[in-house]
Amino acid sequence: MLVFKGKRYLTGIGSDTRNALYHVHNSEDVVLLTTCKHGKDWQKHKDARCDKDNAEYDKYDYREMLYNSTFCLVPRGRRLGSFRFLEALQAACVPVMLSNGWELPFSEIINWNTAAVIGDERLLLQIPSTVRSIHQDKILSLRQQTQFLWEAYFNSLEKIVLTTLEIIQDRVLLHASRSSLMWNSLPGGLFTLPQYSTNLGDFPFYYAKLGTKPYPKFTAIIHMVTPLVSQSQPVMKLLVAVAKSQYCAQVIVLWNSDKPLPAKQRWPVTSAPVSVIEGDSKVINSRFLPYNTIPTDAVLSLDEDTVLSTTEVDFAFTVWQSFPDRIVGYPARSHFWDSNKERWGYTSKWTNDYSMVLTGAAIYHKYYHYLYTTYLPASLRTMVDQMSNCEDILMNFLVSSVTKLPPVKVTQKKQYKETMMGQSSRASRWADPDHFAQRQTCMNKFANWFGTMPLIHSQMRMDPVLFKDQVSILRKKYRDIERL
Template sequence: MQAKKRYLVLFSAGACLLLLFCFGSIQVQLSKRRLILRDARTHQPGARWSRSPGVVQSFSDWDQDISDDANGHISPRQKRDATPDSFSAQRCRMESCFDFSLCERNGFKVYLYPQQKGEKMSESYQNILSSIEGSRFFTPDPGQACLFVLSLDTLDRDQLSPQYVHNLKAKVQSLPLWNDGKNHIIFNLYSGTWPDYTEDLGFDIGLAMLAKASISTENFRPRFDVSIPLFSKEHPRTGGQRGYLKHNTIPPFRKYMLVFKGKRYLTGIGSDTRNALYHVHNAEDMVLLTTCKHGKDWQKHKDARCDKDNAEYDKYDYREMLYNSTFCLVPRGRRLGSFRFLEALQAGCVPVMLSNGWELPFSEIIDWNTAAVIGDERLLLQVPSTVRSIHPDTILSLRQHTQFLWEAYFNSVEKIVLTTMEIIQDRVLHHASRSNLMWNSLPGGLFALPQYSTYLGDFPFYYAKLGITTYPKFTAVIHLVTPLVSQSQPVMKLLAAVAKSQYCAQVIFVWNCDKSLPAKHRWPVTSVPVIVIEGERKVISSRFLPYDTIPTDAVLSLDEDTVLSTTEVEFAFTVWQSFPDRIIGYPARSHFWDSNKQRWGYTSKWTNDYSMVLTGAAIYHKYYHYLYSTYLPAILKTMVDQMSNCEDILMNFLVSSVTKLPPIKVTQKKQYKETMMAQSSRASRWADPDHFAQRQTCMNKFANWFGTMPLVHSQMRLDPVLFKDQVSILRKKYRDIERV
């Protein structure tokens, strides 16, 4: 009986082994068949760089169709799109790893941990923290915060780097607000170390978001992490230089077609593409240079090409190549990202991306097909024919878009940080997030605030793109700081002239006077509604508040002692309708660089040149009231209020920084200041000897905060005799201007 049982057990075991063997053979055959089919698909003649007419896309989209590799592994794209439950915290999304309730009470506010004594911090990380602290998102109260940023430097997690912070795991875990990283964001530029350069940061990030350079598509968590560019320690904190396309826009082709100059890695990760660049280099229009001279032991790995490559490398100046090439190759380095990326954008050199698996910077919001050629490292030899086949019109469009993206999101640490914050805010306030058009067209998402509106037609920048015409009326906002004592005061004459305009919808008086409001019967009766708003006393910025009582697109901003005729008002408004994103007005001023004092100067001298139009008599879009109140920091507005001066200069700084364009002066009203002084019942502030000294100070304070001088000089003046229509018609229509 026992023998029968033993035979039965042996027979069952044998049957199981036979089944397993057969099933395994079937699986192997299926894997081979999948591999054969995949190879046939990927090596067919049609598997080339794909481009639609006028739009440059990836070299090849066929890698998206490959679901399994030769060993049957899940592809990076499949992993990336997997559900959060499948991969736990590594697959975090906002819905699963972020506490939205922290943002509901106080909006999107960011808290910085206080810096711990004795902890070293790189200049780059200090710049990141300073950018957050100086932004409108910052709060010193963790109880009001929606997002938390560590004071521990996490930028360089290469263990061989002198900037590497040791024992970071224990330090992070000991933070009282850490909460396993929930609602935290960690900034990182370098991860991993020689020889494999993995993306491991050396500590458990828990449920925290990553703002990381060189992040791979495989490790990137869509709509949770943020891919940022790799930037050097010399990258400016604020301001940043403008792009270089303005110096060389036409023709679209430059001296070189494609250039690269950089290290050639002789061994290890990142060496494949750079070692093969010599196949494309022709020393004529394709100049791709590499050098072996880097690292301590490069001589040990020196190959037969090194001497020739090094000699060729030394012949060319990198900056000269960069600014004189149509395309710039951006291959991967040891890590996926490269400094060459930002350098190409600034130079207006169209980047040709060769870094497989790199999640491009700010990929969530930026359509990189409009500014770059995105390629596959395996198709390096197709680069020359591809870039030569791109139409000149497309090249010019690509180069222009590199300049927009550089200036909108990349030319300073502050822009990179603020873009990161705004992306996360759009996720948190999804109902009020920016559209793709806002992010990818001038002036960019940082100036198109969705809290103001999510309708593109409410922003002056998109009127032309959308074919929108302006509302055919304006609202006059008159700033009052002196009491009403007589019906013959200049402000009463101004009110009468403005109210007579056919384009005037209403008049708003902002009452900033120490005296109480006059009785209703003291105000003159006009054909348009007159609204009096009692502003906060001595708060001169209250004239630029985004009042709900302004129903029109256009705001005619006026000082109480301004002298304008109805005809002048109407002509200025007519001009504004053609330039709704600019300041249009009469009194012009200019800035200059004082080389002796090494500072910016302010002048009211009558010249052909100007860079500001004062808001004592100017028309602009009401959105700038919202930007002035929301975008600018409290420190600048407080300075303006304390001085009771410079608010007009600050508004010009703001509008020029948005548009990158000068204001527009209308007519030649030279005696603006003198006329006001002669007709005003009070001593004009223009007669104050401290007035210009204060304005000089303001100019430099503002330039310091903006990080650059945004004002743009112009010599254009629009005169009614020459504007738009035939001279004879305009002389009849605006004849009174000639008599002023």
């Protein structure tokens, strides 16, 4: 339950606390091990307990203790601070602090009472009963918070430096500083950028805590690269179907074609307003720019050859409202570790397992446009633009890295795959082995920059109530989905 393994100082600063640890050590649920076998002349100063302590000390493996204990004692040593504090955080072992006067790292913005037990050196004998009295629910909460804080602020030198700089920025720009909730809950202060907003309600992470919901409409962004030559092109049907959704606030057509913009009268008349804007430099990343013309929280991202009905759009948006911090959509893909090539692989096989939802037909919060543009390095975005590929994979990497959650796939749509293979505008891309090879390369380049593989596998699929049930179609809210 409670462990410690470290040096015992026989004299001088820090000796009082560590010399007293043997009083609460019981070799069962409280294992506090010390050794006086350190320093060149330790034998000159050893006391009657040293030999027994040293023998007990050598019986236990420190890392095994650390990773199999609930609480880790962090007593002061020669200094107030101790590296054991960070070791405990990394191991999801709740730190029990015994260092009166130590200002814990980043305590200006981190509420350490939610991740550590703050003890008093003068009340050492009360520590075992104190930790035994903590309820299991509280212990789980403490351990989860240790993991969050470690991942958010301490697991690399880069994050420690970035956190320090962001705290200084919050001090200087007090009017635009992050709130305590932003720093102390997922995804953390480094992912809630005050340059975007200081209002919690503008981010996708806090609706449940605030007791609010995202704005009940979406903005559709249709990415177009093919010239408009016919009224029967798939994009025209898509535009009409999306605009008919009861949740559609507006449709933005992002014109990335080299051809001039079509005349206004060539676009269909719809109930929702339609605006056509030219993409920045005609590059593929322009679909993820944080456009000021997006008035809603939700963005429905669409490729021009996507085939969706109004019912499918309505259902996907309804699902997203329950998962506003995730990508919700139809076409799913997965990643895997190729042990033969020792690299990450990308697969489009249709299975129950997935880790990505492609942004050719997906809904997500508009804040991710801002993060994509400002947080990700220019080198990755430039690579995506040069290949005109992988922007959807990069967005999935980003969102999963931020949320530590997988995307959400909605009702399987096999005709999406069949239709994509039959479309002239992108058929060559989907079947082109170079296109697929590029995506394999992207997976590994992205994982290298993130320092890990942030994608998370899931088998969850959201279907409408009574979907495929043998009941009257009139009893089903999204009845058209089964007819497709």
